[in-house]
Amino acid sequence: MKSSIHLSDSVKALLRPGVVLLAVAAVAAFVLGGVSLATSGRIESIAAEKLSASMQAVLPADGYEDLGIEDNGEVEAAYAASNGGWVVQTTESGSQGLVTMLVGVDGSYACTGVSILDSSETAGLGAIAGQASEKGEAFRAQFVGQTAVVAVTKDGGEIDAITGATITSRAVCAGVTAALEYCAAIEPDGSVPQPLSDAG
Amino acid sequence: MNRKQQFAEGTITNNPVLVQQIGLCATMAISTTLFNGIGMGLSVLIILTCCNVVISLIRKIIPGQVRLAIFVVVIAGFVTIVDLLLQAFVPALSESLGVFIPLIVVNCIIIGRAEAFSSKHDVKDSFFDGVFQGVGYTLVLIAMCLIRELLGSGTIGGGLLNGASGFITLDGTGAGIRIFSDTYAAGALVLPFGGFLTLGVLMALLQHILSKSAARKAAKEKEVSD
Numbered sequence: 001m002k003s004s005i006h007l008s009d010s011v012k013a014l015l016r017p018g019v020v021l022l023a024v025a026a027v028a029a030f031v032l033g034g035v036s037l038a039t040s041g042r043i044e045s046i047a048a049e050k051l052s053a054s055m056q057a058v059l060p061a062d063g064y065e066d067l068g069i070e071d072n073g074e075v076e077a078a079y080a081a082s083n084g085g086w087v088v089q090t091t092e093s094g095s096q097g098l099v100t101m102l103v104g105v106d107g108s109y110a111c112t113g114v115s116i117l118d119s120s121e122t123a124g125l126g127a128i129a130g131q132a133s134e135k136g137e138a139f140r141a142q143f144v145g146q147t148a149v150v151a152v153t154k155d156g157g158e159i160d161a162i163t164g165a166t167i168t169s170r171a172v173c174a175g176v177t178a179a180l181e182y183c184a185a186i187e188p189d190g191s192v193p194q195p196l197s198d199a200g
Numbered sequence: 201m202n203r204k205q206q207f208a209e210g211t212i213t214n215n216p217v218l219v220q221q222i223g224l225c226a227t228m229a230i231s232t233t234l235f236n237g238i239g240m241g242l243s244v245l246i247i248l249t250c251c252n253v254v255i256s257l258i259r260k261i262i263p264g265q266v267r268l269a270i271f272v273v274v275i276a277g278f279v280t281i282v283d284l285l286l287q288a289f290v291p292a293l294s295e296s297l298g299v300f301i302p303l304i305v306v307n308c309i310i311i312g313r314a315e316a317f318s319s320k321h322d323v324k325d326s327f328f329d330g331v332f333q334g335v336g337y338t339l340v341l342i343a344m345c346l347i348r349e350l351l352g353s354g355t356i357g358g359g360l361l362n363g364a365s366g367f368i369t370l371d372g373t374g375a376g377i378r379i380f381s382d383t384y385a386a387g388a389l390v391l392p393f394g395g396f397l398t399l400g401v402l403m404a405l406l407q408h409i410l411s412k413s414a415a416r417k418a419a420k421e422k423e424v425s426d
Contacts, residue, residue, distance in 0.1 A: 017263040024258070024270050028277035035281045039288040046291050120298060122391065 051102075051117070055079065055087050058113035059104030074175075075182050076100070085112065086186070088179035095167040096120045099129075103143075103179035111146045111176055119168075126168030135162065139169070143176050150176045201325045210332025217340040217399070218406045222308035226300045227341060228395030233358030233376070237345035238338070239293040243286070243301060245334025247278045248310050249327060252318040254278075256326035259319045271314045272305070279304045309337060344398050352389035354380045 055064055061081035069078050077089040084107040091100045097120040104112035116130030128136050139162050143150065150173045151157025152166050161169035214220060217227055223244070230236045254274050255262075262270050283301045286294040294301065304310065313333055318326035349358050355376030388394050 017266040020261060020263055021266045021269055021273070025273050028273050032277055032280055035284050039284045042288040043284070046288070050291075125387075125391075 054102045054115040054117060055081075055104075058102050058115050059083075059085050059087050059106070061085065074178050078182065083107075086179075086183045088182055089117070090175040090178045092171040092175045092178075094119055094121050094171040095126050095165070096122060099168065099171045099175065101172060101175045103176050105179060105183040109147055109180060109184050111143045111150070111180060114140050114143045114172065114176055116140075116172070121168050125163045125165075128162050129168050129172055139172075143172070146176065146180075148177075148180065150180070201321070201328075203328060206325075206328055207332050207335075210329065210334075211336040211339060212406070213410065215336045215340060215406070216309045216312075216333050217337060218403050220309075220312065221403075222312050223337065224399065226303060226307060227337075227344065228392055228399060230297055230300050231341050231344035231348055231395060231398075232352070232390050233296075233349055233360075234342065234345045234356070235293070235358060235360045236296055237341040238360070239286075239290070240297055240300065241334070241338025241341045243282055243297075244304060244307065244309065244337050245331065247275070247282055247304055248313060248334045248337075249330030250278045251275050251310050252313060252326040252330035253323055255314045256318040256321060256323045262319065267315075267319065268311075271311055271319075275310050275314070276305045309333065340402065343402060344395070347398050347402075348389045348394055349376065350379060351386050352394060353387070354378060354382045354385040 052064075055061075059081050061083045063082040064079040064087060065082075067078045067080055067086075069075070071077065073091070075088060075090055079087045081087060081104075086105045088103050088105060089100065090103060091098050093099070098118070099116060099121065100118040102115045102117055104114070106112050119127070119130050121127045121129065129139055130136065139160075142159050146158070149157070150159060152159045152161045152169050152173055154161065154166055155170070155173075157173065159169060159173055163169070210216075216222055217224065226240060230240050251271075251274055255271060258270075279302060282304075283294070286297075286301060313329060317329050321329070346356065350356055353376075355378050358376035361377050386394075389398065
């Protein structure tokens with residue numbers, strides 16, 4: 001008799017931490033579900049707004065049609081603008097992480113602008129590429145009118161890099177080049193190529 | 201518990217960053233503009249206070265063996281709530297703080313206060329501990345931001361104030377008030393190692409002041425006893 005009481009006590013002592021942890025986690029999950037449900041609509045609409053504002057900045061047009069291409073890790077998405085150009089979303093590795101940008105390309109395959117959507121580059125150095133500051137604007141303005149392969153001056157191109165190490169600048173150049181290459185491959189009849197899976 | 205003493209501890213004598221030296225990673229990484237500093241400070245203050253209250257509420261049913269796991273669940277819950285709310289209502293701040301908001305989960309200030317304070321004190325005391333420690337953290341962040349931003353980019357109030365007129369922009373687009381041209385700014389201070397330098401100087405300053413006031417106190421007591 002004595003031993004059975006002892007046993008049930010030790011079972012209780014074993015189970016209690018798990019049960020309490022489970023209860024706390026369940027309450028947390030429930031609350032988080034509610035908050036996520038309440039905020040997801042707003043978060044999505046903010047992301048969509050930001051995307052359309054960036055599209056207008058790189059290639060102003062009345063409308064954009066998503067071409068629905070497959071993301072190959074470099075060329076992520078492409079949109080046909082109503083005025084005959086394209087907006088291509090590309091991603092390259094920068095110095096701290098991935099740099100995601102939107103590149104505007106006009107009907108004659110020249111770059112009309114570039115806008116950094118997302119990056120985690122070094123504050124004060126690479127981060128300037130995406131900032132709304134004077135230096136950032138000047139850096140991005142260099143890409144307007146560029147065709148074919150875009151490179152920094154150190155690599156024999158025309159783009160003045162924002163920092164000496166040119167890591168972020170090279171990433172942006174590679175992104176713009178990939179976008180231009182992709183648009184050049186779009187057939188005159190409007191049929192859309194899928195980006196090569198080994199690109200990048 | 202004496203609130204005045206608790207306030208002095210949180211902000212100065214037991215300041216989480218300068219004296220306890222916890223939560224340094226995010227401190228160093230985001231204290232580059234005033235907007236970031238205030239945003240991060242307030243986020244930590246809110247999360248810390250909520251966690252302190254909840255952990256103090258359930259402190260009697262938390263089994264000792266799994267207390268750290270429970271702390272982390274509570275902290276991660278509040279961090280995620282704040283993260284989602286920031287994304288939905290202050291997207292500029294969420295963007296500029298980036299990964300450092302989710303990283304508050306592993307910020308030692310919160311788990312440290314849970315272990316050292318709120319799991320042993322009642323709800324009221326824990327609430328004030330959260331607020332005061334949060335204020336202490338925010339004050340250090342603001343000080344670091346002011347120093348690094350002024351010397352590192354030549355502006356004051358980046359993201360929060362705009363241009364020479366100095367009106368407040370809450371969307372984080374303000375360029376700050378320019379004090380001197382950024383050609384003369386020590387850009388290194390904006391980099392992580394500039395954060396280490398600034399933090400070291402602030403710690404040394406506080407220790408200097410604290411040891412002086414302690415010496416004065418001791419001298420006074422000696423006079424009285426003599």
